[in-house]
Amino acid sequence: MTTSTFSPQRLGTLLVALALLLAPLTLGGQEYVLRVLTVGATYAIAVYGMNLILGLTGQLSLAHGGFFGIGVYIVGLLTTDYDWAFWPSLLVAVVVTALGGFVSGVVALRTREEYFAIFTMAMGFIIFLVISRWESVTHAHSGVSGVKFPEGFGLLDFSEPIVMYYLVLLFLLGAAYVTHAVRRSGIGRTLVAIRTSEDLARSIGINVGLNKQLAFAASTTFAGLAGGLFAAVQGFVGPSAASIDLTFEMLMFILVGGLGTVLGPVVGTFIVLFLFEFFQDFEAYRFLVLGPIIVALVIFAPRGIVGYLNAFVGKLRSRGTGAGTGSGGPPEHRSSDTATDVKETL
Amino acid sequence: MTLLEVRGLGKHFSGLHAVDDVDLDISAGRITAIIGPNGAGKSTLFNLLAGFYRPTSGTVRFKDRDITGMSPHRTVAHGIARTFQTTNLFEDATVLDNVLSGRVVRSHSTVFDAVLRTPRHRREERLNLDKAMAALEFTGISEYRGEIASSVPQEVQKRVSIALALATEPELLLLDEPAAGLTEEETGGFAQLIRDIVADGVTVGLVEHRMSMVMSLADHILVLDHGKEIAAGTPETVRTDPQVIEAYLGADHQEQEGAG
Amino acid sequence: GGGGSGSDTIVIGYSGPLSGGAAAYGKNIQDGLQLAIDELNNQGVTVDGEQYRVELRSLDDQYAPDAAATNAQRLAEQDDAAVVFIPHAGGIQAAQELNSSRTEFLLGAYSSDPKIVEQGNELTMMIPPSFESYAEPFVDKLTRNGESRLGLLGTASEYGQEWTKLVTQEWKSRGGQVLSDNSIDYGTVSDFAGPVSRTLAENPDVIFLGGPSQPTAVIIEEARRQGYEGSFLLMDQAKFEEMEEFTDPKNLNDAIGVKPVRNYDDPGTEDLLDAYAEKVTKKRPVTSEVALNYQSAAIVVAAMEQAGSIDDPTAIREAIPDAIGEVGEQFHVSGFPTEITDAGHLRNQDLEAAYRTPDGEYEYLPIEQPDE
Amino acid sequence: MLTVRGLSAGYDAVDVLHAVDVTARAGELTVVLGANGSGKTTMFRTISGILRPSAGSVEFDGTRLSGLPADGIVKAGLAHCPEGRHLFAKMPVEKNLLLGGYVRRRNRRRVHELLAHVYELFPVLHDKRHHPAGTLSGGQQQMVAIARALMSDPSLLILDEPSMGLAPLVTAQVLDAVAQINRDGIGVLLAEQNAQAALRIAHHGYVLAEGRVVLSGTATDLLDDPEVREAYLGV
Amino acid sequence: MTLFIQQLFDGLALGGVYCLAAIGLTLIFGVLRIPNLAHGTLYMLGAYVTYFFLVTVGVPYVAAIGLAAVVLAVIGVLLERVVFHPLRNAPHTHHMIAAVGAMFFFQAVAQAIWGADFRRMDSPISGSVTILGAQISWQRIVIVVTAVIVLGLLTWFIKRSIHGQTIEAIEQDRTGSSLVGISPSRVSMLTFGLAAALATVAAGLVAPINLLAPTMGDALSLKVFAIIILGGLGSLPGAIVGGFTLALAEVMTSTYVSAAAGEGIAFAVIVLVLAIRPTGLFARAVQR
Ligand SMILES: Nc1ncnc2c1ncn2[C@@H]1O[C@H](COP(=O)(O)OP(=O)(O)OP(=O)(O)O)[C@@H](O)[C@H]1O
Ligand SMILES: Nc1ncnc2c1ncn2[C@@H]1O[C@H](COP(=O)(O)OP(=O)(O)OP(=O)(O)O)[C@@H](O)[C@H]1O
Ligand SMILES: [Mg+2]
Numbered sequence A: 001m002t003t004s005t006f007s008p009q010r011l012g013t014l015l016v017a018l019a020l021l022l023a024p025l026t027l028g029g030q031e032y033v034l035r036v037l038t039v040g041a042t043y044a045i046a047v048y049g050m051n052l053i054l055g056l057t058g059q060l061s062l063a064h065g066g067f068f069g070i071g072v073y074i075v076g077l078l079t080t081d082y083d084w085a086f087w088p089s090l091l092v093a094v095v096v097t098a099l100g101g102f103v104s105g106v107v108a109l110r111t112r113e114e115y116f117a118i119f120t121m122a123m124g125f126i127i128f129l130v131i132s133r134w135e136s137v138t139h140a141h142s143g144v145s146g147v148k149f150p151e152g153f154g155l156l157d158f159s160e161p162i163v164m165y166y167l168v169l170l171f172l173l174g175a176a177y178v179t180h181a182v183r184r185s186g187i188g189r190t191l192v193a194i195r196t197s198e199d200l201a202r203s204i205g206i207n208v209g210l211n212k213q214l215a216f217a218a219s220t221t222f223a224g225l226a227g228g229l230f231a232a233v234q235g236f237v238g239p240s241a242a243s244i245d246l247t248f249e250m251l252m253f254i255l256v257g258g259l260g261t262v263l264g265p266v267v268g269t270f271i272v273l274f275l276f277e278f279f280q281d282f283e284a285y286r287f288l289v290l291g292p293i294i295v296a297l298v299i300f301a302p303r304g305i306v307g308y309l310n311a312f313v314g315k316l317r318s319r320g321t322g323a324g325t326g327s328g329g330p331p332e333h334r335s336s337d338t339a340t341d342v343k344e345t346l
Numbered sequence B: 001m002t003l004l005e006v007r008g009l010g011k012h013f014s015g016l017h018a019v020d021d022v023d024l025d026i027s028a029g030r031i032t033a034i035i036g037p038n039g040a041g042k043s044t045l046f047n048l049l050a051g052f053y054r055p056t057s058g059t060v061r062f063k064d065r066d067i068t069g070m071s072p073h074r075t076v077a078h079g080i081a082r083t084f085q086t087t088n089l090f091e092d093a094t095v096l097d098n099v100l101s102g103r104v105v106r107s108h109s110t111v112f113d114a115v116l117r118t119p120r121h122r123r124e125e126r127l128n129l130d131k132a133m134a135a136l137e138f139t140g141i142s143e144y145r146g147e148i149a150s151s152v153p154q155e156v157q158k159r160v161s162i163a164l165a166l167a168t169e170p171e172l173l174l175l176d177e178p179a180a181g182l183t184e185e186e187t188g189g190f191a192q193l194i195r196d197i198v199a200d201g202v203t204v205g206l207v208e209h210r211m212s213m214v215m216s217l218a219d220h221i222l223v224l225d226h227g228k229e230i231a232a233g234t235p236e237t238v239r240t241d242p243q244v245i246e247a248y249l250g251a252d253h254q255e256q257e258g259a260g
Numbered sequence C: 001g002g003g004g005s006g007s008d009t010i011v012i013g014y015s016g017p018l019s020g021g022a023a024a025y026g027k028n029i030q031d032g033l034q035l036a037i038d039e040l041n042n043q044g045v046t047v048d049g050e051q052y053r054v055e056l057r058s059l060d061d062q063y064a065p066d067a068a069a070t071n072a073q074r075l076a077e078q079d080d081a082a083v084v085f086i087p088h089a090g091g092i093q094a095a096q097e098l099n100s101s102r103t104e105f106l107l108g109a110y111s112s113d114p115k116i117v118e119q120g121n122e123l124t125m126m127i128p129p130s131f132e133s134y135a136e137p138f139v140d141k142l143t144r145n146g147e148s149r150l151g152l153l154g155t156a157s158e159y160g161q162e163w164t165k166l167v168t169q170e171w172k173s174r175g176g177q178v179l180s181d182n183s184i185d186y187g188t189v190s191d192f193a194g195p196v197s198r199t200l201a202e203n204p205d206v207i208f209l210g211g212p213s214q215p216t217a218v219i220i221e222e223a224r225r226q227g228y229e230g231s232f233l234l235m236d237q238a239k240f241e242e243m244e245e246f247t248d249p250k251n252l253n254d255a256i257g258v259k260p261v262r263n264y265d266d267p268g269t270e271d272l273l274d275a276y277a278e279k280v281t282k283k284r285p286v287t288s289e290v291a292l293n294y295q296s297a298a299i300v301v302a303a304m305e306q307a308g309s310i311d312d313p314t315a316i317r318e319a320i321p322d323a324i325g326e327v328g329e330q331f332h333v334s335g336f337p338t339e340i341t342d343a344g345h346l347r348n349q350d351l352e353a354a355y356r357t358p359d360g361e362y363e364y365l366p367i368e369q370p371d372e
Numbered sequence D: 001m002l003t004v005r006g007l008s009a010g011y012d013a014v015d016v017l018h019a020v021d022v023t024a025r026a027g028e029l030t031v032v033l034g035a036n037g038s039g040k041t042t043m044f045r046t047i048s049g050i051l052r053p054s055a056g057s058v059e060f061d062g063t064r065l066s067g068l069p070a071d072g073i074v075k076a077g078l079a080h081c082p083e084g085r086h087l088f089a090k091m092p093v094e095k096n097l098l099l100g101g102y103v104r105r106r107n108r109r110r111v112h113e114l115l116a117h118v119y120e121l122f123p124v125l126h127d128k129r130h131h132p133a134g135t136l137s138g139g140q141q142q143m144v145a146i147a148r149a150l151m152s153d154p155s156l157l158i159l160d161e162p163s164m165g166l167a168p169l170v171t172a173q174v175l176d177a178v179a180q181i182n183r184d185g186i187g188v189l190l191a192e193q194n195a196q197a198a199l200r201i202a203h204h205g206y207v208l209a210e211g212r213v214v215l216s217g218t219a220t221d222l223l224d225d226p227e228v229r230e231a232y233l234g235v
Numbered sequence E: 001m002t003l004f005i006q007q008l009f010d011g012l013a014l015g016g017v018y019c020l021a022a023i024g025l026t027l028i029f030g031v032l033r034i035p036n037l038a039h040g041t042l043y044m045l046g047a048y049v050t051y052f053f054l055v056t057v058g059v060p061y062v063a064a065i066g067l068a069a070v071v072l073a074v075i076g077v078l079l080e081r082v083v084f085h086p087l088r089n090a091p092h093t094h095h096m097i098a099a100v101g102a103m104f105f106f107q108a109v110a111q112a113i114w115g116a117d118f119r120r121m122d123s124p125i126s127g128s129v130t131i132l133g134a135q136i137s138w139q140r141i142v143i144v145v146t147a148v149i150v151l152g153l154l155t156w157f158i159k160r161s162i163h164g165q166t167i168e169a170i171e172q173d174r175t176g177s178s179l180v181g182i183s184p185s186r187v188s189m190l191t192f193g194l195a196a197a198l199a200t201v202a203a204g205l206v207a208p209i210n211l212l213a214p215t216m217g218d219a220l221s222l223k224v225f226a227i228i229i230l231g232g233l234g235s236l237p238g239a240i241v242g243g244f245t246l247a248l249a250e251v252m253t254s255t256y257v258s259a260a261a262g263e264g265i266a267f268a269v270i271v272l273v274l275a276i277r278p279t280g281l282f283a284r285a286v287q288r
């Protein structure tokens, strides 16, 4: 192999980014597809949040849909009932979900593994119940209509679907970059250390509690940001935007894409969403097909699509450079493998 | 100089006195060993010193500062590192990444540095890499740096866990049964490594059942049984203490040692 | 345009809950639309001199507003549907955000929530009577003998809550006493005995309740079992004809609610009942969900014929007032609309409700609808 | 008699055991020596069916074991007392032991005989029989593990480093018990770091290095072998 | 007072149903560490299959429940073989998503076979008795009695019978279990079968006082999770105590506070219990 700095990962990232940038141009005014893309991009931002807490620290937060819903409703209610502008509302959504994540993390993170998952599932459900029942503030099931578009700058008019799409895309790229930077840095190493063994992490001076709390807060912040954007994209929002189903959908996106990877969330989100749209023609029967597909995916592709590509590239590379030892590089792709390959016959 | 001073330390687990009113002084630059039967409270004592457990009574002072009940991430920052009785590594990361994780406590760059790739961040990453490599060289395992931790031999894994502890730049290193499961030959290598560590200016606390190692290395020995001190002193005094022989070494121990 | 919708096809879009908790409801509406479309195709549809086949294209939204909006956009753009039916207030409102600004389509709104025509959306056609019409006459009827204590046992859905508020207001305005609110989620409660005994413990004269017919019937049965002898005030979601299938009809005596479809003697009623039994199922009765959507699908197609356009939602909407009179008699099945208000509400001046007497007979009472 | 031929096994498709031949004769005590990570545990795990071999065969008294699941192998009379003990920590000692007799559950009388026998061998377990196994000291837990393996009435007992992490006094006690078990007629295949003590009670021995047998012979031969003396006896 | 007695009985009956459903879930968790989110759909299928035998085939009520339990046991075993066995070494996130996939599938199957509309199933046990002024239906008494009997038998099975103990053994150490000759595979199947059968009994008992719908398991699913958390994941006595506690809390809260509070109580309980005891009420501390 040559000594060029060619990196398949970088190429892959570039390709995905390019595809997303150019997608609207190839649609020829198909606003429905643009809508699916835009909505998908908002979900993907939230999924990056889930990636931070789940992919890097190994904690499965099932309150994610709930925090997304908080973002949705803060922007939804502030821009309608209180007549705020969009941007300050979004800021409030981000700050509230960040603080909310940090504070609730104090209690939530006392629990571990399955307990954490179920604790956060309950939290998510309580958020949903509050949103869907607190009639006087959230209008419960009536939902919120007439959510404002973001105020434009100069020529940018966000009521144009395509402009809105690029706005969401900008945030999405930001989310992906933050994930990348965090993973590459000592912070990423800290989080992965916590995921692998909390006791050991503690013994080398990592403040496990605080770091998990920060990671949790970061993840809820992403969810809140995504929710705020989602509200503007939809115009009308109801309590289903905070439902537990949404959390599981996001989890599905991330598993299909590849847990802990930089591209996984965006790839997984778009693939699954388009799968969902595609199977819409089967109406109620689509779950007869989708259910088994989901099961098959986690059984046969536990590392997700991007996880596989990474492993594949890794293999090619180590074959190319001879022994895999001594590369001394950062943990980039090793740590993304969550599948345990224990071949015991038990 | 006394680096660590323990007074009246106790830890109860629902009625069980795992550690009971223990006093201990660890002098700087020396090796202090703690021995005793299984369940005597040795590991618990280490857990108390490193902040993993909160004591139910007593005090721990380190470098004249009270660190009683301080959480592990702070004791490590103050300079106490430890290894575990069962080797514990970040199993799916490389050896080098394992040791790099030990640098976290000495790093100061934040998420924002990482996202913005500030010069401080880059400088620190370079420094961390150097220090980690130094720790690998020191423990003699730098050739394994690119391998996945769980796939290297046990002995190397044990060395990795020591390198990881050293990467946190400790002043006091607590080793919990570093030689468990090693052959005699390998044990010799570990004894040498521990001597090197001390020579490098790090004080060592050692829990070990391998008497050949303890007796040849330790400057001072504390013997625990049922959480209580039953003897303390130099290897010679401890070895011949009838209480220690009865509770721990066994009558035919002398004879076995003699044969070796 | 997407696959299948050639130039000789009119696609009617439908997004509703086809799976999940409200699937039965969504399916009823789908059946009503499909039956109408079959009948229309039978007769032949000609717009602007050209023959068309009408086709129903359905997508599942599981009652979620955002999914409904996405579906509506897909139906309008991919399948060139000029009309999209949605049967839940959330989805309707989300679609209204869309058809007022982005993608034009006429919204067939099946929800009795008056809010949906208060928005001033110009491309909305509200199908059922507003539930506001019912509260006053219902309360009127059930307070004739000096009943004064009202128990509340409605479903906890948005719609149920709006109803509860309305009835509460109405009841109080007559000086009656409203007891504690025991609204529950009809879909998730696994044992209704508790809420019922709680309600009965306060000795109500009248109990307001209602949600999907089947659980409503079970609750009524439970109340009777526990010895309740008073009357029931039923919200419009619960249908007598369905409840009769689920519980001994005796239990339903002394209750007021919407008029069963089979009790209409409109020209097309019999045929619809037969067609439903033949093509859909014999096991379930035809309800107003089936019947009202059956009627409105015919109105929409007639409006296309009137407007001479199959793809201009505005023109179609504008043609509805004229089209109403043109719809064939066989589509008149349960109080066919006589007008469409400016706000877009299909209405029949002679709306009736039904009171099931203590002897199990149905009496009908006229309903006066508020002005819009 | 246990015959291992050309056995290879490993983790993640990488073999750590390469074509190993080992024989453990009926009623004898066979010891396996080897540095850390030389593959002793891997070999034992493969023999007892926890791990699948990538090549080779395991035969026991004429029946082929390789390919059987772990529970089938226990039934065939081979008991494995694993590294790390793997006790049922929250169950009382006696339940651990009774579960050890799971494969003999149809013969209740035999199970109770065996129970009486292991209590005789380790009286301290009788005192502790109602205590959860996890609360016992390390040495006592090791005794439970050995006793539990004996409860399946094996004709061959595989012991993987029974003295690991035990205090010197207890190590001696455990090895005494192993010798006693062997004297009672049960074959033993033993991995042990305490080579000297192990060779003293063994009949035959093997030395593993990097997954291969590098030396084998009678216990006395090995005790005298200069290489063994240096690497394992610390002389 | 009458109201209180009435609610107490309702609570006990509900608790019986919750317990039966929760025990299966907690056993599955104990043995396989799987939070089986599809458990509610097994309960739903159990109800429909009971309905099938009772109404469509026309066998007696008790036999219908028994037959349905057998059918569901087979389905449970299949679920274990096809979905969870291949995932036995995967992290719990994968289990959860696989369970969600299975849940989608089962619901779609039920809807395809029985339709989306509600079904009603009458039990032959009708009428009620008056106890201290409260009207208690026989069906509820049957539920409580059946639950107590089944729970008693089950506790005996797990604690005393060697087959039951294999479940507990695997819970505590998988490798150890296989080394004493227990086949983890077989026990996993046994556990899944048992869990599905118990859920079916619960469903068969409760269906006559409610309705059948493809989504009937959704609400239950969340509640049984609350219960096993309350009791400590994997703990059998925990599930029993948790089941009755939660049912009574739910009934009493909605009686004396408000219906909405009653609905939320399960989740409030999870959050509160875990905030105070992060590993549930009955879980024991583990040594580091
Ligand atoms: N977290 C805990 N909860 C309850 N008991 C504990 C806990 N940690 C330790 N113990 C108990 O405290 C006692 C001392 O245990 P410790 O691990 O300190 O012994 P040790 O001297 O290190 O023994 P060994 O030589 O076998 O490692 C034991 O009886 C043990 O069971
Ligand atoms: N679960 C595992 N996954 C991957 N590699 C493993 C695993 N277990 C052991 N190994 C590797 O297999 C090799 C042989 O290990 P094994 O445990 O069989 O040696 P051993 O002789 O029993 O050593 P010890 O004396 O430490 O018990 C070692 O290199 C080890 O790192
Ligand atoms: Mg210890």
Ligand SMILES: [Mg+2]
Binding pocket: D040, D041, D042, D083, D160, D161
């Ligand atoms: Mg070993």
